[in-house]
Amino acid sequence: MFSKLVSAGLLVALAGRALAFNVTINTSLFQYTDILDYTFTPVIASCQAQCTTAENTINACAATDFNCLCSNATTGPLQTCEECIFTALVDANAPPPDLRAGSNQILSGWTANCAAVNITITPAVGLSLPDNWDGPFVSVFPTAVGWIIAVTGGVLGTSLIYMLSNM
Secondary structure: OHHHHHHHHHHHHHHHHHOOOEEEEOOEEEEHHHOOOOOOOOOOHHHHHHHHHHHHHHHOOOOOOHHHHOOHHHHHHHHHHHHHHHHHHHHHOOOOOOOOOOOHHHHHHHHHHHHHOOOOOOOOOOOOOOOOOOOOOOOOOOHHHHHHHHHHHHHHHHHHHHHHHOO
8 A cells, every 4th residue: 555655656746847847957957937046246237127027927937837938928038038148248258157147058948848848939049149249269379489389399309209219
């Protein structure tokens, strides 16, 4: 009798977990109500109004109301919040204060949850680079420094070969 109760309880617990709207980033699992639950540092403080709107919209949906969670009324504010944070981080050239802040993985996980219940989000959500982003910095040596490095490497390499051949 006891084993049947344990089995039934485990089944109910796992079924509830399967119906939950969760987003996974790396190895961290977040409930849908926790994805915007982090501290707004001064770098991203300008986005707090957009994120509060998104958080209120998300919290108004029930955990199993996928039509609400996957609607444009919910995904639009979430996209706006994450885009604002991402742009602020790029402008400040700062790392995110939390792995959920300005995260494309949040938006991808949200889209995947909606796709799992056969709801397609249109338009597709995702972060885009700000207009003022000039790409990653590539360090290129001037020609003279390149020659110095090449000559130094050649001298050291030749010296090493000479030392090893005379042992």
